[in-house]
Amino acid sequence: MVNDNNQDSIRTLDKLNNGEEGTIVSYSNEGDSELKRHLLGMGFVTGSKITLDKVAPLGDPIKFILKGYSICLRKNEAKNIKVKVSN
Template identity: 45%
Template sequence: MIKSLNNLKQGEIGVIKAFKGKGEVRKHLMEMGFVRGSDIKVERVAPLGDPIEVKIKGYSLSLRKEDAKQIEIEIK
């Protein structure tokens, strides 16, 4: 099942399948290590849903909800 990263719950793991964003947003996410085929785990979601803390390639990163909406994930 494909979902946007912002819809995953704490503890869920998935694989990055695609990006909705274009231009600078996409470039910024890819520079941070968000590339197709990478495993990603949602470590924590703030009480109001923003930011979302994820683990990717051994690193913990925080994303704004708007940026997380741009990343499509297939849940494992």
């Protein structure tokens, strides 16, 4: 039996650990279209590499590095972005 770890490596952005990198693969169906447009406008496009840099002391917001820029998202926004975690 072959163990397919591909599904295990896909998580929502809020589930990354500090310093962990991933590639944006899709958006959750639960997110509204206005939020998706907002995220796309900030550079959260499919195929982009993103790294979780820091989490605020109370867990919200979360700071990411995307295309060389520091960007903070609320946890509920980050839950709408799916990433494939880099090994």
